[in-house]
Amino acid sequence: MSGKVETYEFQAESRQLLQLVVHSIYSNKDIFLRELISNASDALDKLRLESLRDGELKADTSDLHIALEPDEEARTLTVRDNGIGMSREEVVALIGTIAKSGTAEFARKLKEANENRDGAASADLIGSFGVGFYSSFMVADRVTLVTRRAGEEAGTRWESAGEGTYDLQTVDDAPQGTSVTLHLKEVDTEDHLYDYTKPDALRAIVRQHSDFIPWPVRLPVEKTGEDGEVESTVETVNSMKAxxxxxxxxxxxxxxxxxxxxxxxxxxxxxxxxxxxxxxxxxxxxxxxxxxxxxxxxxxxxxxxxxxxxxxxxxxxxxxxxxxxxxxxxxxxxxxxxxxxxxxxxxxxxxxxxxxxxxxxxxxxxxxxxxxxxGKDPEKYRTFWQEFGRAVKEGLLSDFDNRETLLEACSFPSTEDPKEETGLRAYKERMKEGQEHIYYLTGPSRARLESSPHIEAFREKGYEVLLLTDPVDEVWVEQVTEYDGTPLQSIAKGQVDLESSEDDEESEEETARRTEEFGPLLAWLGDSLGEDIKEVRLSSRLTTSPACIVGDAGDVTPTLEKMYRAMGQELPHVKRILELNPEHALVVALREAHTKDSEDPGLTETAELLHGMALLAEGGELSDPARFSRLLAGRLAAGL
Known part of the structure; x- marks a missing residue:
C-alpha cells in the first residue's frame, strides 16, 4: 500500500537552474549514464561500510551490484542499485532541491555558456557543481526515482519532468536501494545519439566511462545458443579493476x-x-x-x-x-x-x-x-598557479615543515615582467650585485602598486620588486622572513638604503648635511602632526613624489589592520612614519617658508595637505576628507 502523491515546487533559483540544465547544449549526452552509475557505486560503498560498522543493520549485502534495465518497447532505461538508499528527508534534501552554496553563480555562468553555444563549458560547470543527476533530463522527458534506505520499512517515490515541480509519494513495496527510471526522448539522429535502450550502446558507454567501477554493472542480453535458440542472460559489462x-x-x-x-x-x-x-x-x-x-x-x-x-x-x-x-x-x-x-x-x-x-x-x-x-611544463604550471595559487599560499601560514618547498613552488608578479610571474629562485638569480634583500610591496592591485611612491627609487635604480596583491599575501609575509637565506623586506616599511658601497662615504656626508638643513622642519612637522604620525624623516625611496607614509619594520600594514578588525579582532591603531623627499620643490619651499616664519598659520595647513596627499597616494583613507577638500580648494583658489 502506498501513500498519496504530493506535488512540490522547486525553489525559484533551483527551478531556473534546472531549466538551464534540461535545455543546455552538451558535447556528449552519454555522460548521464556515467553520473548515474557513479551515484549508484557511491551508494553501494556506503552500504558496505555501514554494515561493517553496524552489525544490527537490517540490510542484504550478499550480492551488491548495479543493474541496467533497458525497455525498448516502453522506451525507458532504469539504473538500479541495492545500496544504502535514501530516506524521504534525504530525497528532499539531495534530489528535490538543487539550491546549494554558489547556485546563483552557477546558474549565471551556465546561462553565459549556453548563450555562447559553448557546450563543453556547460558540461564542465555541471560537473563542478555536483548536480550530475540532473544530466538525466538531457535524454529523458521524465525521471522516476524509487528508493528505500537500508534498515527502514517504507520507501519514497520521486518523479519530475524537469518543468519546475516534482511529485513525492511514500511506497511500501520498494526494494532496498535506489532505482532511477528515465523515460527517454526520441533518438535524435542528427545529434548522433545512441539509442539508450540498446544493450550494445549501453555496453559501449559503460566500458568507455565506468569500466573501473568496483561493483559489477549488469546488463540483460540475449544470446543465440548452439541450437539456434535465443537465450536471455545477464552480462557483467565492466572489468571492476581498481x-x-x-x-x-x-x-x-x-x-x-x-x-x-x-x-x-x-x-x-x-x-x-x-x-x-x-x-x-x-x-x-x-x-x-x-x-x-x-x-x-x-x-x-x-x-x-x-x-x-x-x-x-x-x-x-x-x-x-x-x-x-x-x-x-x-x-x-x-x-x-x-x-x-x-x-x-x-x-x-x-x-x-x-x-x-x-x-x-x-x-x-x-x-x-x-x-x-x-620546469617540465611551464604552460601547465601557469594554469595551475592561476587556478590554485591563492589556496596554495595559505600553506605558508600553516605548513612549517614544507615552507621551503612551498616557496619554491610559488610564483609572484613583479616589476621585472608585466605579463609573467616569477619564482623566488629566478628573482635571486637576477638580484643586483650587493643587493641583500628580496624586495616586495603589498596592496590591492598591480596598478596601484606600480604607481605607489614607495617604488620610485627602486624603479629608478633598477631593483626588482615583487608586487603582492592577494589578501593572503598581507598575512604570510608577516611570518616568512627569508627565502634560501635571503631576507624578505617590504619597501613600505623600515629604512631603505639603495646606495652602492662606492657611494657610501658621499652618501653619509650628504645625509648629515640634509639632516642639519631639514632638522627644524622635521621637528616642527613631528609636533604639528603628532596625533597622526609617530615620526617625520627624510626619505631615500622617493624620486618624484613629495612625501610617503611608511611603517616601522615590525608594524602591521593598514590593510592587515583592517582585515583583523573585519574578523572582530580589535588592534590598537598603529601610527606610521611620514617621509619627505628633500629634492621635491614642495618640500624645499616648505622648508624655506618655515625658516622665514615658523609661526605662519598657513604652514600648518600645508603640513596637513602634505600628509593627506601621502595617505591618498598609497590608497589610504583620510580621517577628515571634508576638511582636506576645503583646505585644497582654498589653496587652489589662492593660486589662481
Whole structure:
C-alpha cells in the first residue's frame, strides 16, 4: 500500500537552474549514464561500510551490484542499485532541491555558456557543481526515482519532468536501494545519439566511462545458443579493476581521465595525475589528481573537500580531510591503505600514526609534483598557479615543515615582467650585485602598486620588486622572513638604503648635511602632526613624489589592520612614519617658508595637505576628507 502523491515546487533559483540544465547544449549526452552509475557505486560503498560498522543493520549485502534495465518497447532505461538508499528527508534534501552554496553563480555562468553555444563549458560547470543527476533530463522527458534506505520499512517515490515541480509519494513495496527510471526522448539522429535502450550502446558507454567501477554493472542480453535458440542472460559489462592498484604503465590517459571524472564529478580532464604507492612496514596506494580549473566553491567554508579513503579496497569515507591539508583541498582522488581498521572513525583518523605518516608523504608528493611542473611544463604550471595559487599560499601560514618547498613552488608578479610571474629562485638569480634583500610591496592591485611612491627609487635604480596583491599575501609575509637565506623586506616599511658601497662615504656626508638643513622642519612637522604620525624623516625611496607614509619594520600594514578588525579582532591603531623627499620643490619651499616664519598659520595647513596627499597616494583613507577638500580648494583658489 502506498501513500498519496504530493506535488512540490522547486525553489525559484533551483527551478531556473534546472531549466538551464534540461535545455543546455552538451558535447556528449552519454555522460548521464556515467553520473548515474557513479551515484549508484557511491551508494553501494556506503552500504558496505555501514554494515561493517553496524552489525544490527537490517540490510542484504550478499550480492551488491548495479543493474541496467533497458525497455525498448516502453522506451525507458532504469539504473538500479541495492545500496544504502535514501530516506524521504534525504530525497528532499539531495534530489528535490538543487539550491546549494554558489547556485546563483552557477546558474549565471551556465546561462553565459549556453548563450555562447559553448557546450563543453556547460558540461564542465555541471560537473563542478555536483548536480550530475540532473544530466538525466538531457535524454529523458521524465525521471522516476524509487528508493528505500537500508534498515527502514517504507520507501519514497520521486518523479519530475524537469518543468519546475516534482511529485513525492511514500511506497511500501520498494526494494532496498535506489532505482532511477528515465523515460527517454526520441533518438535524435542528427545529434548522433545512441539509442539508450540498446544493450550494445549501453555496453559501449559503460566500458568507455565506468569500466573501473568496483561493483559489477549488469546488463540483460540475449544470446543465440548452439541450437539456434535465443537465450536471455545477464552480462557483467565492466572489468571492476581498481585503477589505483594497477601499474601506471598499464593505464591509458583516457582511463585516468574517466576515473578522475568519477571521483571528482568534474567533466573536464585533470591537469596532472599523481599515481604513487608506498611499500614496506606501512603500505598504501594513492591515485591523486590536480584539476584543470578551480571549482567555484574553492573558498567557500561549507564546500566538500578531501580525497576518498579506502582500506584494502573497502570504501571508508569520501571526504577524508585528514589525508591532505586544507590548502591542498582542490586535490581529488583515492588513497587505499592496507593496515587501517575498517571501523576507523573521523575522530580517530586525526590521532592515527599511520594516517599522519601518509599525510606527510602525500603532501610532499603533491608539492614536488607542482614544483617539477615549473620546469617540465611551464604552460601547465601557469594554469595551475592561476587556478590554485591563492589556496596554495595559505600553506605558508600553516605548513612549517614544507615552507621551503612551498616557496619554491610559488610564483609572484613583479616589476621585472608585466605579463609573467616569477619564482623566488629566478628573482635571486637576477638580484643586483650587493643587493641583500628580496624586495616586495603589498596592496590591492598591480596598478596601484606600480604607481605607489614607495617604488620610485627602486624603479629608478633598477631593483626588482615583487608586487603582492592577494589578501593572503598581507598575512604570510608577516611570518616568512627569508627565502634560501635571503631576507624578505617590504619597501613600505623600515629604512631603505639603495646606495652602492662606492657611494657610501658621499652618501653619509650628504645625509648629515640634509639632516642639519631639514632638522627644524622635521621637528616642527613631528609636533604639528603628532596625533597622526609617530615620526617625520627624510626619505631615500622617493624620486618624484613629495612625501610617503611608511611603517616601522615590525608594524602591521593598514590593510592587515583592517582585515583583523573585519574578523572582530580589535588592534590598537598603529601610527606610521611620514617621509619627505628633500629634492621635491614642495618640500624645499616648505622648508624655506618655515625658516622665514615658523609661526605662519598657513604652514600648518600645508603640513596637513602634505600628509593627506601621502595617505591618498598609497590608497589610504583620510580621517577628515571634508576638511582636506576645503583646505585644497582654498589653496587652489589662492593660486589662481
Amino acid at each position: 585503477l589505483w592498484s594497477r601499474s601506471p604503465e598499464e593505464i591509458t590517459a583516457e582511463e585516468y581521465g574517466e576515473f578522475y571524472r568519477h571521483v571528482s564529478h568534474d567533466w573536464s580532464d585533470p591537469l596532472e595525475t599523481i599515481h604513487t604507492r608506498a611499500e614496506g612496514t606501512f603500505e598504501y596506494q594513492a591515485l591523486l589528481f590536480i584539476p584543470s580549473r578551480a571549482p567555484l566553491d574553492l573558498f567557500h567554508q561549507d564546500a566538500r573537500r578531501g580525497v576518498n579513503l579506502y582500506v584494502k579496497r573497502v570504501f571508508i569515507m569520501d571526504d577524508c580531510k585528514t589525508l591532505l591539508p586544507d590548502y591542498l583541498r582542490f586535490v581529488k582522488g583515492v588513497v587505499d591503505a592496507q593496515d587501517l581498521s575498517l571501523n576507523v572513525s573521523r575522530e580517530a583518523l586525526q590521532q592515527d600514526r599511520q594516517i599522519q605518516l601518509m599525510h606527510r608523504r602525500l603532501v610532499k608528493k603533491v608539492l614536488s609534483t607542482v614544483k617539477a611542473l615549473r
